[in-house]
Amino acid sequence: MKERILLIEDDPQQSSSIKAAIERRYRDLEVEVLETESEFCDRLAVLRVQDPKPRMVICDVMLPWSFPDPDAPIAPADVQEGTFRKAGLRCWRRFRRHKHLESVPWIYFTVLDERTIEYEAHSDNRTGYAQKSSSIKPLLEEMEEYLHVDDDWTETDEQVTQRLLSSPKMRNILLDGLSAPISDCATSLP
Numbered sequence: 001m002k003e004r005i006l007l008i009e010d011d012p013q014q015s016s017s018i019k020a021a022i023e024r025r026y027r028d029l030e031v032e033v034l035e036t037e038s039e040f041c042d043r044l045a046v047l048r049v050q051d052p053k054p055r056m057v058i059c060d061v062m063l064p065w066s067f068p069d070p071d072a073p074i075a076p077a078d079v080q081e082g083t084f085r086k087a088g089l090r091c092w093r094r095f096r097r098h099k100h101l102e103s104v105p106w107i108y109f110t111v112l113d114e115r116t117i118e119y120e121a122h123s124d125n126r127t128g129y130a131q132k133s134s135s136i137k138p139l140l141e142e143m144e145e146y147l148h149v150d151d152d153w154t155e156t157d158e159q160v161t162q163r164l165l166s167s168p169k170m171r172n173i174l175l176d177g178l179s180a181p182i183s184d185c186a187t188s189l190p
Contacts, residue, residue, distance in 0.1 A: 002030045003055040006043070008091060009109075010035045010063050014132075018058070018109075021136045026147070029055060037087040038066040044094055053104050056146060057095065058139065061088035061110040061117050085112075089122045096124065105146035109139050 005022060009015040012035070019031040032054075034040050040059075047053060062085050088108060096102055107128040108117065119129055130142040 002028055004052075005029050005031050006034060006040075006054045006057045006059075007031050008034045008037075008040050008057070008059040008063060008088065010060065018136065018139070021140065022143070025140060035063075036066045037063050037091060040091050041094065044098075047101065048098055053101055056105045056107065056143065058107045058109050058143075059088045059091055061085070061108055061112055063087035063091075089117060092122055092127070102126070107139065107142050107146070109142075 007015055007018055007022075009018065015033045015035070019033060022029060022031050032043075034043055040063075065087070088110065092106055092108075095104070095106065102124075103126060105126050105128065107130060108119070108122075109130050109132060110117065111132045113131065114120075114129055117129075123129070126146070128142045128145060130138040132138075
């Protein structure tokens with residue numbers, strides 16, 4: 001079963017392009033698209049109790065509460081006051097309230113700059129930011145920062161150094177000041 005990324009984006013053309021780019025680059029991931037803040041709230045209610053947590057969340061900041069529909073849920077008071085310009089920030093706060101989800105990386109992907117969204121007040125050490133442009137590259141680069149981090153990886157720099165030094169070939173190369181090509185070391189690492 002593939003791991004899942006949640007993409008919260010109300011523009012179908014953008015979400016389709018983003019989904020295709022991510023799934024092409026990361027074949028072991030699938031992208032689930034949510035289009036509105038209320039869809040995110042519904043999905044979060046399920047994530048809290050039964051689903052495995054997503055590998056990452058990518059969220060636009062300006063989102064509608066719901067699309068025009070007579071059966072759509074009425075927006076809560078904080079949504080009505082904050083309007084659509086703060087929807088992604090509210091989604092982040094709701095998500096981070098859940099202890100088992102706080103390690104999930106969250107990336108804001110928006111046309112708004114970091115100052116406008118008050119990024120510092122709406123982020124933590126597992127939150128990133130990429131500004132939308134004519135290229136998907138800033139988002140993919142930001143994703144790299146988090147996807148190569150294994151949440152279960154606890155090895156410290158000291159442990160990595162000790163592991164490297166346990167290889168006689170690597171130890172000699174390090175002691176010799178890297179006078180040999182680094183490619184000679186790769187095969188001797190555990």
